[in-house]
Amino acid sequence: MTAAARGGACADPRIAGLRTAVDRLRRDLGGHPAPLADREIADRELDALDRMTRSGDFVAAELRQSLLLIVASIGSVSALAFGVAQLRDALEMFGVSRYDRDEPYLFRQRPPVSPPVAWPPGHR
Template sequence: MTALREAVSRLRRELAVYPSEFPERAIAEDELAALQVMANSGTPELRRLRRSLLLIAGSAGSVSALSGGLAQVRRAVELFGQLPVD
């Protein structure tokens, strides 16, 4: 859980100081806030974690200045394992 909290916090800080606007910035900010709540709750839902990660990657993934923070969030989400096959 610590890795997720740290990764989300880092990416939120990087996004906050990123000087340029981009069309889906609000989506990234909203999903990072949702990840922060899940990380702080102590019981994140894997499907929701992965959904948030996909939305963040889709909205901010093209911003090279955020790539390190985004990769850290991805690694933290992957620590929770794989979704079961239905």
């Protein structure tokens, strides 16, 4: 049995970072006094991430989906912003990029705009 499976110290810093980020966000969310409409979604996805850290099975699409659901459900709460950012940073160590160009739901940068064409002389 590995140390990660026993819940002990983890040799992989990515897993340790993700576990720390999940625990931090779970604590912050539990201590947030205001009712949140989508708290259950965030709790469910944090549980899913916690299970992944314990099993060692990481699928980038599932990590990305969990991050998307967490950000959509609690990302606008400023009191939880640090925990959400820490989670995002931890998931980036697994190759889950917030700038993945293949995902349709991420914002894409607009192409550069060409400079305006000068009007012909004498035009009003």
